[in-house]
Amino acid sequence: MKFYQLKPEQRRELLQAEGIKLEKINEEVLNRLDELSENVIGQLRLPLGVVQQLHVNGREFWVPMAVEEPSVVAAANHGASIFAKNGGIFAQSMRTGIYGQIVLKVNDEFSLSNLNNKIPKLIDLANQEFVSLIKHGGGTRTISADQKENLVYLKVLVDPAEAMGANKTNSILEFLGRKLKQFAGVEEKLFAILSNYPSQLTKAKVKIDPNTIGGLKVAERVALLSKIGYENVYRAVTNNKGIMNGVDAVLLATGNDYRAIESAAAVLANQDGHYRSLSKWTMENNMLIGELTLPMAIGVVGGSIKARKDVQQSFAILGKNVDSKTLGEIIVGIGLANNLAALLAISTVGIQAGHMKLQARNFVAELNASEQEKKQVLGRMIEEKKYSESHAREILQEIREGN
Ligand SMILES: CC(C)(COP(=O)([O-])OP(=O)([O-])OC[C@H]1O[C@@H](n2cnc3c(N)ncnc32)[C@H](O)[C@@H]1OP(=O)([O-])[O-])[C@@H](O)C(=O)NCCC(=O)NCCSC(=O)C[C@@](C)(O)CC(=O)[O-]
Numbered sequence: 001m002k003f004y005q006l007k008p009e010q011r012r013e014l015l016q017a018e019g020i021k022l023e024k025i026n027e028e029v030l031n032r033l034d035e036l037s038e039n040v041i042g043q044l045r046l047p048l049g050v051v052q053q054l055h056v057n058g059r060e061f062w063v064p065m066a067v068e069e070p071s072v073v074a075a076a077n078h079g080a081s082i083f084a085k086n087g088g089i090f091a092q093s094m095r096t097g098i099y100g101q102i103v104l105k106v107n108d109e110f111s112l113s114n115l116n117n118k119i120p121k122l123i124d125l126a127n128q129e130f131v132s133l134i135k136h137g138g139g140t141r142t143i144s145a146d147q148k149e150n151l152v153y154l155k156v157l158v159d160p161a162e163a164m165g166a167n168k169t170n171s172i173l174e175f176l177g178r179k180l181k182q183f184a185g186v187e188e189k190l191f192a193i194l195s196n197y198p199s200q201l202t203k204a205k206v207k208i209d210p211n212t213i214g215g216l217k218v219a220e221r222v223a224l225l226s227k228i229g230y231e232n233v234y235r236a237v238t239n240n241k242g243i244m245n246g247v248d249a250v251l252l253a254t255g256n257d258y259r260a261i262e263s264a265a266a267v268l269a270n271q272d273g274h275y276r277s278l279s280k281w282t283m284e285n286n287m288l289i290g291e292l293t294l295p296m297a298i299g300v301v302g303g304s305i306k307a308r309k310d311v312q313q314s315f316a317i318l319g320k321n322v323d324s325k326t327l328g329e330i331i332v333g334i335g336l337a338n339n340l341a342a343l344l345a346i347s348t349v350g351i352q353a354g355h356m357k358l359q360a361r362n363f364v365a366e367l368n369a370s371e372q373e374k375k376q377v378l379g380r381m382i383e384e385k386k387y388s389e390s391h392a393r394e395i396l397q398e399i400r401e402g403n
């Protein structure tokens with residue numbers, strides 16, 4: 001039997017026979033995980049944190065975040081609490097659909113205008129074939145075609161309703177590809193696959209009174225940093241990493257495909273051929289305005305969402321009536337919250353003050369020490385503002401020597 005055909009327990013035995021020490025895992029959990037992926041031998045755990053009081057469009061949410069990096073949840077909480085003092089986030093999801101691409105190889109017999117005339121019929125055929133999607137409120141919306149020499153590029157827009165929609169869109173594209181192969185002059189269908197090009201855009205906006213963040217000077221520094229991020233790629237990529245800190249954590253917690261959002265966000269940041277900050281902070285009438293638009297091809301159904309109890313727990317935390325539009329608005333709101341918290345930290349005391357204070361817990365967790373000793377070491381590190389693994393060990397030694 002091949003490795004992938006074995007039961008997870010048998011795969012574990014093989015690894016253990018090689019001398020690899022594996023973590024214990026409950027058999028039921030292991031078998032459940034085996035249904036979700038391939039070659040499964042265990043699990044990787046992440047802490048699940050929550051952000052309290054994220055105010056979006058007049059509603060208040062608890063937001064689940066799965067992330068291992070210290071200070072990301074604290075930063076999101078910090079940003080969210082500032083937004084709460086300033087009327088919250090105004091956000092809007094524009095779920096018009098996700099793109100798909102079909103590329104055909106054609107010869108001289110092919111006529112683009114003939115194909116264009118048949119597009120309404122193709123859309124009808126797709127919608128008749130995938131009628132369950134129509135029932136959920138989605139469907140194939142538009143198809144456009146463009147010819148470059150002997151290649152024809154078709155762009156298909158599919159509204160996946162409440163799902164992310166990758167699987168349904170790929171099925172629709174393959175169905176359309178088979179129909180297109182029958183057209184005069186089509187030699188072959190090269191491929192039919194969804195495109196992760198930015199779609200399902202969600203915008204979020206906040207208006208901050210400088211008095212809630214330490215005054216006008218601080219607000220102006222945030223706006224200046226944002227201007228630098230617009231122009232300078234070294235700053236832009238870091239600014240965007242700070243946004244994705246929060247975005248990815250909510251995507252992970254809600255079982256959404258963070259790879260799809262990351263790749264689409266990179267294209268959005270590079271729209272005019274220059275990689276820029278995804279967010280914008282400006283001063284308007286002495287108020288700080290923050291704006292962020294992100295591609296949000298996410299779902300509240302589909303993929304592994306219903307099959308995973310941990311993901312269902314996240315939806316329970318988010319509360320009732322969180323549809324895909326609302327979830328997109330929450331995620332972009334969290335991205336903006338993480339962004340503001342990071343900008344505030346780096347334009348005032350610097351990132352290390354807050355971040356390293358929380359990172360210090362990781363150094364302390366590594367120590368071979370009692371809970372009481374760990375508490376003492378952490379307290380001393382924060383007091384001395386000196387954060388490193390070696391300093392944690394030094395303090396422990398000093399404590400044990402009675403200093
Ligand atoms: C870390 C803080 C929040 C400290 O912030 P602070 O102002 O030193 O501490 P504070 O005790 O005054 O706390 C302010 C608020 O933060 C929240 N908060 C505070 N502590 C916690 C905690 N333990 N758990 C949950 N929430 C917490 C909480 O809302 C609190 O308000 P309160 O409720 O006390 O009135 C702040 O320094 C901060 O936001 N820093 C940014 C940290 C960050 O972005 N970390 C990510 C790692 S760095 C990175 O990946 C990319 C980056 C940052 O380089 C991107 C970029 O450059 O743009």
Ligand SMILES: NC(=O)C1=CN([C@@H]2O[C@H](COP(=O)(O)OP(=O)(O)OC[C@H]3O[C@@H](n4cnc5c(N)ncnc54)[C@H](O)[C@@H]3O)[C@@H](O)[C@H]2O)C=CC1
Binds near residue numbers: 304
């Ligand atoms: N390039 C990419 O981004 C690719 C991503 N993927 C993966 O595909 C997965 C995404 O799955 P999906 O296609 O979204 O899931 P899925 O295949 O389970 O399809 C979602 C289903 O939900 C239905 N639906 C829509 N609205 C609904 C509603 N209101 N109530 C009930 N059902 C509804 C749709 O008709 C569809 O059948 C992710 O795991 C992703 O990683 C797969 C291939 C490529």
